[in-house]
Amino acid sequence: MTTDVPSRPKARAPRGFQDRRADALAVERKILAAVSRVYETYGFELLETGALEYADALGKFLPDADRPNEGVFALQDDDDQWMALRYDLTAPLARFVAEQSDSLPKPFRRYAFGPVWRNEKPGPGRYREFLQCDADTIGSDRPEADAEIIAMAVEGYGAAGLPPSAFTLRINNRKLLNGLLTAAGVGDSGQKLAVLRAVDKLDRLGATGVAALLGAGRKDESGAFTKGAGIASAAIDSVLAFVEAARETRIATLDRLAQVIGGSIEGDEGLAELSRIDDALTRLGVADDRAVFDPSIVRGLEYYTGAVFEAELSLQTPGDHGEPVRFGSIGGGGRYDDLVARFTGQRMPATGFSFGVSRLAAALAASGGGLEKARGPVVILALDGALMGEYFALAGELRACGVAAEVYLGSSGMRAQMKYADRRLSPAAVIMGGDEMAAGTVTIKDLDLGRSLAGAVTDNQTWRDDRPGQITVPRAEWLARVRRIVETAA
RNA sequence: GCCGCCUUAGCUCAGUUGGUUAGAGCGCUAGAUUGUGGAUCUAGAGGUCCUCGGUUCGAGCCCGAGAGGUGGUACCA
Numbered sequence: 197m198t199t200d201v202p203s204r205p206k207a208r209a210p211r212g213f214q215d216r217r218a219d220a221l222a223v224e225r226k227i228l229a230a231v232s233r234v235y236e237t238y239g240f241e242l243l244e245t246g247a248l249e250y251a252d253a254l255g256k257f258l259p260d261a262d263r264p265n266e267g268v269f270a271l272q273d274d275d276d277q278w279m280a281l282r283y284d285l286t287a288p289l290a291r292f293v294a295e296q297s298d299s300l301p302k303p304f305r306r307y308a309f310g311p312v313w314r315n316e317k318p319g320p321g322r323y324r325e326f327l328q329c330d331a332d333t334i335g336s337d338r339p340e341a342d343a344e345i346i347a348m349a350v351e352g353y354g355a356a357g358l359p360p361s362a363f364t365l366r367i368n369n370r371k372l373l374n375g376l377l378t379a380a381g382v383g384d385s386g387q388k389l390a391v392l393r394a395v396d397k398l399d400r401l402g403a404t405g406v407a408a409l410l411g412a413g414r415k416d417e418s419g420a421f422t423k424g425a426g427i428a429s430a431a432i433d434s435v436l437a438f439v440e441a442a443r444e445t446r447i448a449t450l451d452r453l454a455q456v457i458g459g460s461i462e463g464d465e466g467l468a469e470l471s472r473i474d475d476a477l478t479r480l481g482v483a484d485d486r487a488v489f490d491p492s493i494v495r496g497l498e499y500y501t502g503a504v505f506e507a508e509l510s511l512q513t514p515g516d517h518g519e520p521v522r523f524g525s526i527g528g529g530g531r532y533d534d535l536v537a538r539f540t541g542q543r544m545p546a547t548g549f550s551f552g553v554s555r556l557a558a559a560l561a562a563s564g565g566g567l568e569k570a571r572g573p574v575v576i577l578a579l580d581g582a583l584m585g586e587y588f589a590l591a592g593e594l595r596a597c598g599v600a601a602e603v604y605l606g607s608s609g610m611r612a613q614m615k616y617a618d619r620r621l622s623p624a625a626v627i628m629g630g631d632e633m634a635a636g637t638v639t640i641k642d643l644d645l646g647r648s649l650a651g652a653v654t655d656n657q658t659w660r661d662d663r664p665g666q667i668t669v670p671r672a673e674w675l676a677r678v679r680r681i682v683e684t685a686a
Numbered sequence: 687g688c689c690g691c692c693u694u695a696g697c698u699c700a701g702u703u704g705g706u707u708a709g710a711g712c713g714c715u716a717g718a719u720u721g722u723g724g725a726u727c728u729a730g731a732g733g734u735c736c737u738c739g740g741u742u743c744g745a746g747c748c749c750g751a752g753a754g755g756u757g758g759u760a761c762c763a
Contacts, residue, residue, distance in 0.1 A: 211754075254763080267763075283763060316762070317687090393761090422760075496762050572712070581722070610721050618723040629721060643723075650724045 212324030219572040223557045228309055228329060230355035231551055232580065235307040235331045238348050238356060243306040245288040247313075251278035253291045253539075269315045281313040285330040286532070286548060288365035293334050293546075294539030302335035309553065321558055330529075332548030334536065339469045342503045342531060342547045343476030349507060349527065350486050357560060363526065364510060369470050369503050370530075372453065373491070373506045375463025376438055380431040389498075390425035395439050396494040403440065407432055439492040445473045449489040452545045463590075469502060495528055504530035505549060509556075527551045569683065572620025573600035574678060579629040586633070593675055599682050617643060622680055623685035638674035641666045642681045 209215055216224075232242070248368075251270055268280040282288050285308045293304060309329035314583070318324055331348060333341045346365055353363055373395070377388055394409035408414035410432045413424035434456065441452040450471055457463040470489060476485055495504045507527040529549035536544035574594055576587045587603040594601035604613045617625045627639035646665030653659045669677050 267761095287763075314762080345692085499763075577722090608715090611719090611723080612715085614723045616723095625722085627722080631721080639721095641722075646723070653724070656719080656725070659724070660719070660722075664724095666722080 197528045208474075210324075214323060214325075216440065219510065221556065222570055223560060224327060224553055227356040227553055227557055227560075228327075230357070231329050231352040231553075232307065232309070234352045234355050238305075238331075238344065240305045240307040240331050243289070243292065243308050244310065245282075245285075245292055245308070247281055247311070249282055249288055251280045251289060254280055254287045257387075267315055269313050283314050284312050284550065285328050286332065286535070286550070289330070289332055289334070289548075290532075290535040290546075291539065293544065294536050297540065297544075303341070304334045305332070306334075307331040318592070321555060322563075323554065326555070327553035327557075329551040329553050330548055331547060334546040335544060337545035339472035339503070340476045342469075342505075343473045343480060343482075344475070345529065345547055346477060346487050346505055347480040347482045349505065349529075349551070350482055352551060353507065353526075353556075356556060358509075358556070360486065362510060362650075364485075364508055365487040366493045366506050366508060367470070367473065367487060367503065368468040368489065368493040370500055371462045371466030371469070371502055373435070373438065375459050375460035376434060377427075377431070377468060378462065379458050379460040380428070380434055382427050382431055384468075384538045387425050387427060391427065391435060392494050394425055395435065395492055396496075398439055398492040403436055407436060416632060418429060421490055434485070437516055442488065442490045442492070445484045446477070446487075446489050449491075450474065452519060453489075453491065466502070474502065476634050495530055499532045499535050500530040501533045502531035503547065504528070508643045515656055525552065526556045569621055572617070573602045573621040574624045574626060574682065575613070575617040575620065575622045576626045577610060577617075577628070578604045578606075579610060579627070580633075583628065583633065586628065588636075590628065590674075594678065597679060598677070599679060614641075624681045626674070626678065632668070637668050639666060639668045640674060640677050640681065644681075644685050 212375075251268070254268065268283050270278055270280040273279055289306065290306070293300065307330060309327065311325050312328050313325050315324060331345060333345065346367065350365055354360065373391070374388065377383075377391060382388060382391070391410060394406050397409065398406050401414075405414060409422060409424050410427055411424050411429065412426065413422055415421045437456040440455070441449060441456055442451040442615075443452055450467065452469060453470075457467065474489075493504055493506050495506060505528055506525055508524060509526045527550055529547070531545070531547040533543060533545040535546060576590050578584065578587055584603070591601040591603050604616060606616070607610070608616075614625060622643055624643055625641045627641065632638055640666040641663075644665075649662075649664035650659070653662065653664065667677065
């Protein structure tokens with residue numbers, strides 16, 4: 197073997213994972229703080245569970261039981277037990293409640309936030325690691341619990357900075373369609389699932405596309421064929437009448453639903469629940485344009501048993517090439533009365549909502565335009581190695597007042613140091629070299645002021661002579677001057 | 687998972703029928719300017735032409751396979 201070039205690792209983040217810098221993180225942190233505050237005012241307590249769960253605690257809901265590693269990131273512990281990174285915050289909550297049931301007040305109300313991981317194909321705005329922020333009420337089967345979750349979600353989006361016109365909460369109840377299908381003679385659970393998937397595509401394919409998927413099947417433009425649910429044509433008609441029952445107000449939609457649902461015990465139950473949700477929402481001050489009943493809302497999760505919610509971003513944001521980008525769902529949830537019973541065997545009704553924090557942050561960032569960049573610290577220029585002690589003393593004085601400051605620690609000259617401060621978006625640079633030291637002064641440059649004056653300067657000589665935004669003050673005054681500059685910059 | 691398109695410098699992209707040492711703009715580093723951000727001029731650094739294999743005297747360019755990206759579609763706890 198000849199001597200090879202040493203093989204170096206390629207520096208790259210795994211696909212579907214992203215590095216995020218201060219600007220992006222600041223947006224997320226603001227959202228989390230705002231939403232957490234809303235949850236706490238409603239009486240929810242914070243809970244944190246670990247990133248890993250035993251796979252069997254999550255596994256029942258994997259899409260394909262034959263491939264337990266599909267969909268989640270799984271690994272085997274040294275005792276051979278399979279563990280998996282959590283894919284949402286609901287399954288870990290169900291495990292926690294089942295495990296700690298005796299010591300918890302019931303109903304138990306908790307909120308939680310943190311990253312979740314999904315091992316699937318990433319896409320634009322779709323990552324394999326992202327943040328969720330959930331609130332759940334466990335141990336109450338009152339529809340008012342659902343209503344409160346919805347009201348909280350609406351309030352949370354507002355607190356996060358979304359204008360009311362930018363999103364809508366859509367509400368449905370699984371029991372309606374289930375009851376309708378049973379009444380129409382569709383009992384097979386595989387068929388019911390196929391119907392749900394078809395209905396989910398209403399906004400994209402329209403009524404005729406959905407009708408095809410409910411019946412024999414549908415061929416799309418690329419020629420790919422999707423097998424249909426294969427239900428009878430009378431049943432197709434009632435399903436279509438059902439999904440198009442949405443009206444202007446929640447009450448009007450309820451009236452219309454009562455007509456098309458055709459009387460089944462389960463359907464009537466669903467209607468009664470929605471009616472009580474409407475009452476409660478009205479009392480909680482959630483208007484008809486903020487939260488609507490929409491029978492076409494499905495949600496993918498099989499574990500939902502009753503009411504389901506979905507928050508949709510209606511805000512249109514221009515993409516990189518000017519075309520509008522639709523972000524779609526920015527959160528969702530629903531009632532899952534059987535999830536805890538998987539562990540305990542005892543029914544434990546529950547309902548919750550999950551905020552898609554990363555999606556929402558991306559949407560806000562894309563639409564915000566004038567999103568402010570993170571400001572850097574005051575930079576103390578390091579002009580003379582013998583004065584480093586002085587520089588650190590200056591930085592210390594600023595820090596003691598709560599002003600972010602740093603001494604330049606690179607080895608470049610003054611020009612590069614100014615560029616450094618500029619790139620960090622520093623409010624000010626502090627210059628103390630031999631001249632200032634001898635005169636007992638400090639030179640301070642207001643970088644924002646200099647930036648705004650720079651446009652008017654045309655030739656280099658003026659630029660250098662004027663030194664825009666720069667002042668030299670006695671040593672005794674420097675701290676007050678810098679602090680004033682920092683305050684106006686912020 | 688399936689189908690289409692794409693992959694050349696940090697970024698956006700040129701690159702002639704297959705022919706010497708692969709280019710530009712922006713960005714970056716530095717000088718012009720003893721100690722000053724912008725503008726201007728100058729210089730410099732930076733490349734596995736996605737990877738592997740094949741055809742050829744010769745491949746960034748042609749052929750095959752794979753990877754990654756992207757747009758649909760399916761799935762989405």
